[in-house]
Amino acid sequence: MVPAPGRGPAASPGRKIPGRGGGSRVRLREATTAPAASEETITPTGPAPVTIRPAVLDDGPALALLDHRTWSWTVSPVSRWPADAEFFTDPAETRDVTVAEADGQVVGYVRVRPAMRLDSAAHVQEVAGLAVxxxxxxxxxxxxxxxxxxSVAVERGARRLTLRVLSTNVRARALYAAAGYQVEGVLKEHFLLDGRYVDDVLMALDLT
Structure with a gap:
């Protein structure tokens, strides 16, 4: 997801920076007021159905732990954050987060927010975090x-949904591509992670 201001910037499913602040990244092992995401239950190939629902403030500790559990240099350009870190620094931040829940446990989330706090970029939202x-x-x-x-981006009137993902996060990049995201740019050797240089890949989905 993008070096974006705020929260952090964007899994993006890509690279991911935790909910407490820093850049946005999506991780897979990848303020405007918006309508809340509607609840939807799906049954995956696992033992329990998964419900997709809007986040609530009480999800914070589980989301912070999920960030901690899914961290690696393959998916994140920042050091691992504590499992008990604060995920939501403001109750209003919950409106940007949608969670996946199974058996009463949070098993994934995605964060969508404005790509920039500028009126001229109000038509662009970004995936500022994704973890499963x-x-x-x-x-x-x-x-x-x-x-x-x-759906959240469309409800907010966005024309584009962007993200940034580390070139090493192959699984997330494949997921994004399958969902229709296209590579729009590559920042070559943008990060030095665990002794090697890694590209930062910019991807976007056309919502028009």
Whole structure:
């Protein structure tokens, strides 16, 4: 997802920076007021149905733990954050987050926010975070979260939905491509992570 201001910037499913601040990144093992995402229950190939719903403030600790669990240098350009870090710094931030829940446990989330706090860029939203728990991967949860992100962006009147993802996050890049995102730019060797240079890949989805 983008070096974006705020929160952080964007899994993006891509690279991801935690809910507490920093850049946006999406991770897979990848303020305007908007209508809340509607609840939707899907049954993946796992043991429990998964519900896609708007986040609430009480989800914060579970979301912070999910960020902690899914971190690696493959998906994030920043060091691992504490499992008990604060995910929501303001209750209003919950409106940007949609979660996936199974058996009463949060197993994934996506964050969608304005790409820039500028009137001239009000038509652009960004995926500023995407994470899916290891035990929930391979069940279509990431794709359903991306579908929810698209719905939120459309409800906000966006024409474009952008994200940034590390070139090393191959799984997230494939997920984005399958969802219709196209590569619009590459910042070559933008990060030095764990001893190697990694590209920052900019992707976007046309919503028109």
């Amino acid at each position: 728990a290891p035990e929930a991967q391979g069940r279509g949860v990431g794709r359903r979260l991306l579908d929810a992100a698209r």
